[in-house]
Amino acid sequence: MRGRPNLFTSYESDQAMLNTTTKKVILFTLLAFLVLLPFTGGGGPGNVRLFDWTIPGFGWLAAESWLQLMGTVCIFGIAALGLNLLTGLAGQVSLGHAFFMGIGAYTAAWLGAAEGPLLGMGMPIWIWLPAAGLVAAGVGVLVGPTAVRVRGLYLAIVTLGLVFIGEYFFRNWRTLTGGSQAGRDFPRLQVRFWKEEAALIDTTADGSWLTTNGKGFLFLLFLLVVFALLAKNIQRTRTGRAFQAIRDRDVAAEIMGVNEFRYKLLAFGLSSFYAGVAGALLAAYFGRTIPERWDLFLSVQLIAILLIGGAGTTSGAILGSAFVIMLPRFVQNGTEWLKGQIAEGGIIATIADPIIATSNTDFGLINTLPGTGPGLSVLQLNQVLYGLLIILFLIFEPFGLYGIWLRIRNYWKGWPFTY
Amino acid sequence: MLTFLAQEVSEPSAFAEFLAEGLSLGAIYALLAMGFVIIFKATQVLNFAHGALAGAGAFLVAAFASILNIPGRYMVNAPAWLQWTLSVIVALFFAALMGMLLERLFLRPMVGETLFAVAIVTLGIDISLRNITNDFIGTDPRSLGGPFGTSVLDLGWVRIAHWEIATIVTSLVMVGLVAAFFRSRTGIAMRATAFDQEAARAQGINVGRIFSIAWAIGAVLATIAGIFVSVFPRRSAGVDTTTAFFAFKAFPVIILGGLDSIVGAVVGAFIIGLAEAAAGEWIKFDFLGAGFGGIVPYLLMLLVLLVRPYGLFGTEEVRRV
């Protein structure tokens, strides 16, 4: 039976993590590319990277700011994987993910941040990172019973309330969080055996082969892969199937012997664990955050990531993060490019002119001098696009980017015959 | 502790202050929550864009009454209050249109999808609409004008701004109008649609029209709430980019009352309004820090849901396999 790609002769091979050759090839090529990326593109002033050459066509992606952005994508990927377990698989809509991320972040701060005027114990990352997840999971299980009792849209609003209550506590616990609008420093992504010695892995300083952002990105990419494997394995085992049974029809699931209460609680716990870890990483990656960071918009952003990527799939959660986190940069660069075209004149300029306002008396849909005239600022445009994308994906492609991928794949499968 | 409370409560001015604040707050919540519930009842949409509708509506009022002065510029001799009222009516008309348009464009295609998916569509609408509105508002607040200015009714032991009285009166009038509407032919058709869309359709009810009407009413109620949020004494300088956030308080209100109950919405609104005012007036412990009053509605909501998972007046979902 070898050599026939889509013929599965056993349940194991059907449920294997990478059940087709195409998937294997794509995944490993992509991973190899991403791992190689930060090593390339050296040679500039103060640039310590191993290779001076760049990957053809992707040199721009190796720039420091893109590496940093991709690090952020990895963190949001982990958070979205967690939300996917709860919302995508178990069907429990949660707007409270930001709250659990906040719990994780402040657990990390308490354990990991340097001792000082604010709470901090200076422990190493291998203590504070798992602890961030575990404490968040613990809170998730504590809140769980209330959440399990309500269902559907009521649950969405209860979890929304959780975010507001959480924000209140974060704002007021000043010795831990630094207080509203002031914030605090967080432990950085540095691996040590114990407190004081030189770090084994230090993502806050250039190394001899990699820059700061390159190291940070690889570190986070590694964690993302670990958490994605874990999520994929949860999904394709008994627990994952129980989650999906509850999502599809909770009463039916219970009749089939799935303990609804137990599995919903488990879903809350697991998802909160992911959220806690992601929150700790996010705070540690940026180094400083204010309590207002863990607000409703972070939750909404994660829901959007899930829907745009494709709810219920591991790859969708990661694709969605990449899309949502990188979109602003593309919009920004696109705007700059159009602005440059106007200055140069030509065909593109005639199209770009009504779109971009270049001075405060010029009309344009996008105003590059926000606050001084009509037209959306680049960030407002981003938000508008982002809202529209949520709407359009839900109306036209409910399976998100993953669904688009499926369509493309299915089209080429039968090519040149339509069916 | 208790004697301290008793003393405070027995003091007439503090109690009257609390009552005035609680009622005017509750009145705004009632306006928001009613619109919310009407949309949910008729179309099964949990509308996260309600705050954005309120903000956009308030900006429309500012635009017509204050920036463009329509129709005032065509009737210079008319009294100011009449000009303003007409401007508000024009703004309400456009707000209703906006509500209908949003429904037709983005929510009609979602009929039959899961409630959650539809709710998330409204989240998308919220983000987009809010940012477009913010761009129109610009950076400084936009005044809504209006007939009352900073005038205040002074009874000696309590002072209530005329705007606050207008808030409470308008809210009560709207409750009455909504109750009357549900007794009208269209209102009955809406109740039928809420009960079963297909059956309603089979009875010859134009369900699409009912959806449009529900969103129009929702947008109008949201706009009226938006007006009262953006005038003296609340946001005295006018509507700004933070106005839309006010509507998040409507969530605990409708959950408290039950998602699909108009009575629940109104009762819930006043309970939450009074609870918030009470928390602001009497709960003044330093260890609670800033903003405890703001989470009281959510705590109340959680408490009620623990006892009654479908709110005080909500219909319990019958679960069948």
Add this chain to the structure above:
Amino acid sequence: MKWLALMLVFGLVAAACGSSSETTEAPADTEAPAATEAPAATEAPAATEAPTDTEAMMDIATDFGVDLDAGVIRVGMLSDLTGPFGPLVSAILAGTQAYWDGVNAAGGVNGLQVELVVRDTVYVIDNHIAFYEEIKDDVVALGHSTGSPHTVAINPQLQADGMLAIPLTWYSGWSDPAINANLLSHGTPYCVEAHNTLGYITTEALPDSTTIAIASVPGDYGQDSAQGAKLAAEAAGLEVVYDGEGAIIPTDETTLTAVADGIVDSGADIVWVATTPSTMSSIYGQALAQGFEAVWSGPSPSFSPAFVAPDSAIKDAFTRDFIGGTYTSLWSDDATSALGEQLAEAGLPPSDYYFEGVVEAQIMHAALLKAYENGDMTRAGVLAAGKSLDNVDFGGIAPSEAYAGDAADRLQRQGTVYKPDPDGLAAGTSGGTVSLATNYTSDLAANFDFTGACYTLGG
């Protein structure tokens, strides 16, 4: 043409100031002081000479953000354009842009055109850090960095990169040498400004006042200002009858009601509120509705000209009650009239905030000129040049600043005290304010023993 005239005005003022500070110039510095000290010194000769001076240009060291071949200097701006301080910062940015437009039109910085690389952070720290990372290799310095925790967050990176930044925040903690190694802070810190304004109120406006109510948003801005007000109250013998430091949460309506009630119940003579414009209008409105009357005051971000716009409900009451303080001169002041004309020419409506932007641009201009003169326009060169400026004069639109020498001695105590001006706003002759005292230092501010940050940002 008018810009040239304006430059000339600056030049004259700078020349006048230059002579007085000549003696303080370090002996090692061989350049003529008057030429390096103020941007104003770029008057006519520089504008015509420099572009031809290509040989001298080749000797100048550069690394990031300065392109001698293209004749461009890029300066980064991390602004909050659509967030809570959007109204202020977008006007500030417009002022900065207008200033550089004028400089560029008059030949640029020794022939180099200055381009701004603007990013809208929406006052979110993550954005601030990410945008810094994005633009840092394109720019030679940051023309402003909005927000204190935000600036603190990028500070380690600034120090690692040797990047100069002008913090757009008047946090008193910038005087700490550990923090300000890469910063050119300017203006009256919130804490000192509170002393200055309250000093004016307790001596000039309301000498028989005995009580004060204080409220603020949490964080560096609000609490620095509130702490300053408390210290000032103690020094002036005022009793603090309501302390709402950090009690205003802008996203939470109930805190506004609670603060307004607290202020009313306290019956204070003076109210000091450090907050955002929209929350100020709410707190003031609710207190007014309860029949409360007092002198209201606060730092400039608390005030918005929209309060006294023609159709504002609180216009008359607010004009009667409010006295504010700020660092720069106002649109309606004589000192800014020449500059104001230029801004109006560029299509900008009257506003007082432009001048803050102009001040920032002038500091940057002075640093760039000095760096050019030193022949080192690398990031580190601009930083060193900025840190060695011993007198930056702003031609009267703000008290002058110095960056060489002991930080504590250079504390800015001067400012402008103003009241709202609805008539001027309606007529288009003012940004909604008219000054009560310019270049003013109250006794409270002058005698204030400043030892360090009034409010410390958590570590």
